[in-house]
Amino acid sequence: MIFQLPFNAPTSAEEAIAFHISNWNDPVKDSLPVPADNTNFIPMSKDDREFMETLYKGTLANWSDIDKRIEDVSQGWGISRLNTVDAALLRLASYEIIYTEMPITIAINEVVELAKLYGSDESPSFINGALRTIAQSAGRSSQ
Numbered sequence: 696m697i698f699q700l701p702f703n704a705p706t707s708a709e710e711a712i713a714f715h716i717s718n719w720n721d722p723v724k725d726s727l728p729v730p731a732d733n734t735n736f737i738p739m740s741k742d743d744r745e746f747m748e749t750l751y752k753g754t755l756a757n758w759s760d761i762d763k764r765i766e767d768v769s770q771g772w773g774i775s776r777l778n779t780v781d782a783a784l785l786r787l788a789s790y791e792i793i794y795t796e797m798p799i800t801i802a803i804n805e806v807v808e809l810a811k812l813y814g815s816d817e818s819p820s821f822i823n824g825a826l827r828t829i830a831q832s833a834g835r836s837s838q
Contacts, residue, residue: 754790761789768828780814781822788826793833803827 754761762774765785774782784806791802803826810818830836 750787750790753794754786757790757794758786761786761793764789764793764829764832765825767832768825778815778818781810781818784810784814784818784822785825788822789829792826792830792835799827799830799835803830 765774765777765782766772769777777785788802788806791797792799803823806826807819807823810822814822
């Protein structure tokens, strides 16, 4: 089984990718098949599947830069010290914020909602604050 988190079937591309990458520590060593190959059971449109694949490949391609940016805003917490859910959600939204034209509020709100479902009690506020700081450092407005 690819997903190790307790969950019902993911309902969005972001949720599917977050579950997929939450099992990684090193994207080269731990690389898994493109999620579209493993998520055919999720009812998604063709556009959502393409978005999911783009999100997956983009996060993977920019893994090191994304992790460095997360560590820069995590105030002494290396990415390896974060729980897997928080790390996966931060990586996913950081990719959207830094490398796409996704509106900041949408990128952040979607992963904050996932953090409420799957993270710790502190996850939503930690993720929200970290992503807003990442957005500012990337020169993106959070409006």
